[in-house]
Amino acid sequence: MAKRMSGQKAVTPDANALEASAKAAGKGGLPPVHLWNPPYCGDLDICIHRDGSWSYLGSPINRFELVKLFSSILKLEGGKFYLVTPVEKVGITVEDAPFVAVDFEATGAGESQVLTFTTQVGDQTIAGSDNPVRVERDPNTGEPSPYVHVRAGLEALIDRKSFYRLMEMGEAHEGWFGLWSQGCFFRIIEADALDLA
Numbered sequence: 577m578a579k580r581m582s583g584q585k586a587v588t589p590d591a592n593a594l595e596a597s598a599k600a601a602g603k604g605g606l607p608p609v610h611l612w613n614p615p616y617c618g619d620l621d622i623c624i625h626r627d628g629s630w631s632y633l634g635s636p637i638n639r640f641e642l643v644k645l646f647s648s649i650l651k652l653e654g655g656k657f658y659l660v661t662p663v664e665k666v667g668i669t670v671e672d673a674p675f676v677a678v679d680f681e682a683t684g685a686g687e688s689q690v691l692t693f694t695t696q697v698g699d700q701t702i703a704g705s706d707n708p709v710r711v712e713r714d715p716n717t718g719e720p721s722p723y724v725h726v727r728a729g730l731e732a733l734i735d736r737k738s739f740y741r742l743m744e745m746g747e748a749h750e751g752w753f754g755l756w757s758q759g760c761f762f763r764i765i766e767a768d769a770l771d772l773a
Contacts, residue, residue, distance in 0.1 A: 595642060609651045609660045610728055619667040620659070622646070626733065628676030628696040644697045650674050652729040675699065675732035677724055682745060691742075691757040693724050693732060701726045704758030709734075711764050720764070 623631050630637040630646065637643055651660045657670045677693040684690050691703040701707045707725040714721070722734040722742070734742070743764070746753050752763040753770045 595645065606648050606727075607661075609649055612651075612660050612662050612665075614660065614663050614665050616658075617664045617666050621669075622659070622666075623669040624657075624671065624674050626672040628678070628733075640697075647674070647697045647699070650730055672721070673723055673731045673733040675726050675730065677701075677732040677734045677738055680734075680738050680742070686747070687756050687759055687761075689745075689756045691755065693734070693738075695726065695732050699726060701732070702758065703755075703760070703762065705760050708760070709755060709757070709762035722764070 621633050622637075625631065630643050637646075646659055649659050649661060651658045651665075652674075657668050657674060658665045659668055675695040675697070678696050680691055680693045682689060682691055691709075693701050693703065695701070701724060703709050703724055707727075709722065709724045712721045712723070713719065720739070722739050723731040724734060726732050742755055746755055746764060748767045749756075749761050751767055752761075753765050753767045754761055754763040756762075
């Protein structure tokens with residue numbers, strides 16, 4: 577279900593002005609969006625789709641650099657998603673999670689294993705106590721949707737191919753089948769509910 581500012585429509589801010597403001601604010605790494613509290617300027621018709629692609633006014637945003645720039649000024653506030661600069665804050669639509677984890681690397685084994693995920697915009701996050709892995713299940717189909725925390729409440733949906741690889745690496749622990757990373761065990765499914773056939 578899409579997460580959108582209810583009762584609001586697209587207003588004055590446009591993507592070009594937002595891009596210019598974000599470029600000015602974001603030099604030298606990730607901008608400190610957690611420190612910014614600019615006035616809310618309405619919604620912008622930008623959508624982050626479940627597959628991690630972005631669109632503006634219904635058309636795909638194909639410029640990787642622009643998507644990466646906008647992803648660096650994402651903020652989750654009160655359950656809603658915004659693009660934030662020091663001077664403005666605009667609401668956007670996020671169909672599921674704002675990022676997709678498209679790959680991961682595993683080093684070590686067992687409790688010493690470390691899982692490092694890479695998102696569709698090239699951000700990396702190491703699963704652990706600060707960046708947990710969680711799995712939601714569709715109440716109708718039981719289909720799993722796995723996520724890893726990226727930063728400041730923003731999560732990445734772990735893509736299917738990566739999740740299958742993770743399942744091959746999973747272990748049983750205290751009645752659960754799950755994954756280790758940085759000494760943390762992340763539950764995926766109860767061990768006795770897992771079909772090992």
